[in-house]
Amino acid sequence: xxxxxxxxxxxxDANEVVLFMKGTADAPRCGFSxxxxxxxxxxxxEFKDIDVLVDPEIRQGIKDFSDWPTIPQLYVRGExxxxxxxxxxxxxxxxxxxxxxxxx
Amino acid sequence: MAIPQDKLHxxxxxxxxxxxxxxxxxxxxxxxxxxxxxxxxxxxxTKVAQHRMVNDALRGxxxxxxxxxxxxxxxx
Numbered sequence: 001x002x003x004x005x006x007x008x009x010x011x012x013d014a015n016e017v018v019l020f021m022k023g024t025a026d027a028p029r030c031g032f033s034x035x036x037x038x039x040x041x042x043x044x045x046e047f048k049d050i051d052v053l054v055d056p057e058i059r060q061g062i063k064d065f066s067d068w069p070t071i072p073q074l075y076v077r078g079e080x081x082x083x084x085x086x087x088x089x090x091x092x093x094x095x096x097x098x099x100x101x102x103x104x
Numbered sequence: 105m106a107i108p109q110d111k112l113h114x115x116x117x118x119x120x121x122x123x124x125x126x127x128x129x130x131x132x133x134x135x136x137x138x139x140x141x142x143x144x145x146x147x148x149x150t151k152v153a154q155h156r157m158v159n160d161a162l163r164g165x166x167x168x169x170x171x172x173x174x175x176x177x178x179x180x
Contacts, residue, residue, distance in 0.1 A: 032172075089176070
C-alpha cells in the first residue's frame with residue numbers, strides 16, 4: 001500500500017466517524033460536502049473532517065482507497081458508508097442515525 | 105465538461121436493460137443531473153453496491169465529462 005493510502009487508513013482507523021470533504025465542516029467548499037456535514041451536525045455526532053482540497057494526493061487517494069469516484073465520502077468505524085446521495089437517503093429514512101448510535 | 109441527456113440515458117440502459125430511468129437536468133447545462141433508476145439488478149445489494157453498479161456503467165464520465173450526478177437507486 002502506498003504512503004498516501006496508509007495515511008488514509010490510519011485516519012479511518014483512528015477516528016470513529018470520518019468525513020472526507022471539500023473544505024472543512026466550518027467552511028465547506030462544495031454543496032454536497034456541506035450537506036453531509038450539516039446532516040452529521042444535526043445528528044449531533046462528532047466527526048473528523050478531512051479537507052481533500054488541501055492535498056491533491058488525498059483527493060485522488062481517497063477515490064482509489066474507496067473505489068468511489070466522488071467526494072464527499074463518509075466512514076463510520078472503519079466502514080465506507082457512502083457519498084452524498086446515500087447519506088441523505090439514509091438520514092431521511094433513519095438508517096444513518098441508527099448506524100451512528102449503535103456503538104461497535 | 106458536459107454530456108447530452110440521451111447519451112447518459114443510453115449508458116445506463118446498456119448496463120440495466122430492465123431499468124426505468126428518470127433523468128432530470130438540474131441546472132439545464134447537461135452537466136448537473138439527477139437520475140432515478142429502478143431495476144431488478146439492484147435486488148439484494150447494499151446501497152453502496154447499487155451505486156457502484158451505476159458508477160461502473162458511467163465509468164470514465166463521472167467526475168470528468170460529467171460534473172455532478174445525483175443517483176437514486178430503487179429495486180424493481
